[in-house]
Amino acid sequence: MTDRTLLTDALQGSQRAFEDLVGPLVEPGYRLACGMLHDPFAAQDVVQEATLKAWRKLRQVQSGDKVRPWFLGIVANECRNARRLKWTSSVTLGVPEVAQRSQEDSILRDADLRRALGQLKHEDRAIVVLFFYLDLPLEEIATVMGASPAATRARLYRSIHRLRPDIEIEEALK
């Protein structure tokens, strides 16, 4: 059954069709929310809310092939609502004897990268996560963000530069 047929059935009230349509998008939605919030518990809450909103707003979908960016857009908006407010502004890093261990180095590098991601603007962070983590094409990311592909590309390049000022864009896009 195509997405278009599922959408038609779901709009007529078929919960089964809704499940078949949106169910496969829950996992990518969760990954997006994790990338945005860096908190799996909050991410699960966000996806749950987004799924309910998807049911309520199903009429907004224009055609079946746009369900994925539409749903991920709802998730991204929910992530904005569940704003991550830090109780402090920094994490203390760099205890020498800890940092010398390679495994812990790796964990610290991951934490550094997550913190850098967290410092990006909401829209920029969403674009980075959708592009690098969910492997979505730029055109679809533009649909999620409600922006033009050119503007989305520009934001992606700018974010890459902020994350890794020392590497070329082409290299980063690999």
Next chain:
Amino acid sequence: MTLRAEIGKAIDGIAPPAPELRGRALEFVHAELKQKGSGSTISGRRRRPFYSGLRHTGAIAAVLIVVLLVVAFFIGGRILQDWRQFNAPKPVGIDQAVVDQLRARAIVLPVLKPSDPCPSTPSLHSFFQLGDGPVYAEGGPAYFTTWGAYYDVSWYTDKGLTGPVLIRGRDLRSDRLIIFVGQNAAGPIVGSDVIKSARVDQRSELVLDAGHPPHRLGSPLDGVGYWPIRQGVSSGWSHCFGFQIDGPTFHETITGPAS
């Protein structure tokens, strides 16, 4: 390693698989539909009220009920509060006598003027945002209600730590309570609120049974206890928090500004 792989690895590190989420999210939709009795129609179409002819009578009855409830609230509120405090849940396996001893310790958090700078206690641990042990914390996402803001904060306890840990929080510039909701919330009920359609009791304390955390971290922090906690503070707070953490063998204070 490419940037794509680096980002994937960094996010994977905090995104454990959630295979049950799909079923739970869809079940959440079903439950909402059932609760609202909206049948199978998608939003945007409201049913005509079946009892439209009784609307005026119903409205009068509703007003009377509200009046009765308000009266009952004022008369019975105090009794109910006392009853709830008497029946406050006591975490299983925790020695209440020890908790009471910890509770008897005076709160020594600073009380600041509105214009005072917010003191920030440095974290001496390489992994945690707040605290120098044996209890640590990390900030989390916020949710807002008409009452105030709730934060899903991660608390951590050292691997070898046992016994009850009592945590009490204040807004240092206004001395208002930081409240806790959920399983580990303890102490008297100080209010209630609705979060995502669910009514919750707000309590003034958090009690952790340090020897039995709900989760333990893996390598390289093997065994560190992990406690996902929802806590909140009423609207208009000064964003300068303080937590007093008391255990049988230690006392710890965490203060800092929330951004």
